Amino acid sequence: MVKRKYDPNYLKNGFSYIEDKNGQKPQCVLCSEVLANESMKPSKLKRHLETKHPASKDKPVEFFQRRLQELRASQKCLTASCSKQEQALRASYLVAHRIAKAKKPHTVAEELILPAAMDMVREVLDQSAADKLITIPLSNDTIARRIEDMSGNIKQQTTARIQASPYYALQMDESTDIANHAILLVYVRHVWDGDLQEQFLCSRDLPTTTKAEDIFNTLDLYLSSLGLSWEYCVGITTDGAASMTGKHSGVVKRILERAPNATWNHCFLHREALAAKNMVPLLDEALTNVIKVVNHIKRSAKSSRCFSHLCKDLGSEHMQVLYHSEVHWLSRGKVLSCFYELKTEIATFLSETNSPYAELFDNEMWLVRVAKLLCSRKRSHCG
Known part of the structure; x- marks a missing residue:
């Protein structure tokens, strides 16, 4: 036609x-x-x-010409207005993204970021440019919605990529946070654009018990909500907890029944932690003494403040040593690293406070063992 x-x-x-x-x-x-x-x-x-x-x-035609000019002007104004609104919307999402990455309260956008941005623009440019920033929506609720939108978009993209992958593998761990909430963390590895991708999949609450049945049902329900089939799961990685690896009814056993193509792997970091519990006696003694020294420094608020003040006077990079926790076994490497970097400051502090642990720093072999422990941790993580 x-x-x-x-x-x-x-x-x-x-x-x-x-x-x-x-x-x-x-x-x-x-x-x-x-x-x-x-x-x-x-x-x-x-x-x-x-x-x-x-x-x-x-x-007359002149009348319609004037009306045409008015129509064109209004359309141009509307287009410019829409463009400014889109720019303000994008700016709002960019600010929300930074707040989420920095893990800051949502109110910081309206209470700090916007006033600071206006001050900078006013000084560098002019007042009219600063006034344009007022149109950017940055309220507490708005930032929360923006973050939810971005989170939902990431979830959609991740789900679409997993669904497009010929297979996927899961890594999971059940743990309890400082508020005694049981949480199941799951990571996924899949193929995308010809390459292996590893992404965070989900964090799910376990409201009551943390039995194998609870963990599996929570995971199975979530995967079903994403439209993912166990048929394409080819790998599972967990720690060696009984609820995970139980021979008859553990989570791994239940998954393998649903995913016949999958194989199980024991998390190498957890294996390392288990192996470290039976380390060479001399190295175990060195680590034990490190923990005792750390606990001695952190035994009271006064002691901790005095040590921090000493570090500040000596221009140290760190102001405090870290606590070691048997529950959070990954903290050992951080404790050793911080301890070794502050060994001079720690030795000075122990000597000034007449602590019996000061003698440890006169023992070169003990310091060598601490260094060996630290190097072992670094090599294992690099490998």
């Missing part, structure tokens, strides 16, 4: 035109109504004018 073309003479009937992918369409300059391309005929345009705008049917 041949598309009709606009003729400038149509303006005397009160019509201009717009153009899109389907061709030109007549647009009334009085009411802004857009007609179909088939209506691009003088008779149909005139009928529209006489029917809907009878008071203007005898107006």
Whole structure:
């Protein structure tokens, strides 16, 4: 079908035109109504004018020219307004993204970031430029919605990539936080764009017990909600906890029944932690003494403050030593690293406080063993 073309003479009937992918369409300059391309005929345009705008049917063409200019101006203003709104919306999402990454309260956007940004723009540019920032929505609720939107988008992308992958593998761990909430953390590895990708999949609460049945049902329900089938799961990695690796009803056993192509791997970090519990006696003694020294420094608020003040006076990179926890066994490496970097400050502090642990730092072999422990931790993580 041949598309009709606009003729400038149509303006005397009160019509201009717009153009899109389907061709030109007549647009009334009085009411802004857009007609179909088939209506691009003088008779149909005139009928529209006489029917809907009878008071203007005898107006000269100059009248319609003025109305056309007004229509174009309003459209231009609307386009500019929409563009500014889109820019403000993007800026709002960018700020929300930074707040989420920095793990800051949502109120920081409106209470700190926006006023600070306005101050900087006002000083570097001018007041009018600073006033434009006011249009950026940064309220507490807005930032929360932005973060939820981005979270949902990431979830959709991750789900789509896993679904597009020929197979996937899971790594999971059940742990308890400082508020005694049981949490199941799950990571996923899949193929995307010809390469292996590893991403955080989910964090799910375990409201009551943490039995194998609870863990499996929670995971199974979540995967079902994403439309993922166990059929394509080819790998499972967990620690050696009984609820995970129980021979008859553990989580791994239940998964392998649903995912016949999957194989189980014991988390190498957990294996390392188990092996470290039966380390060479001399190294075990060295680690035990490190923990005793740390606990001695952190035994009271006064002792901790005095040590921090000493570190500050000596220009140390760290102001405190870290606590070691048997529950959070990954903390050993951080404790050793911080301890060794502060060994001079610790030795000085223990000597000034007449602590019996000061003698340890006169024993070069003990320091060598501590260094060996630290090097072993670094090599295992690099490997």
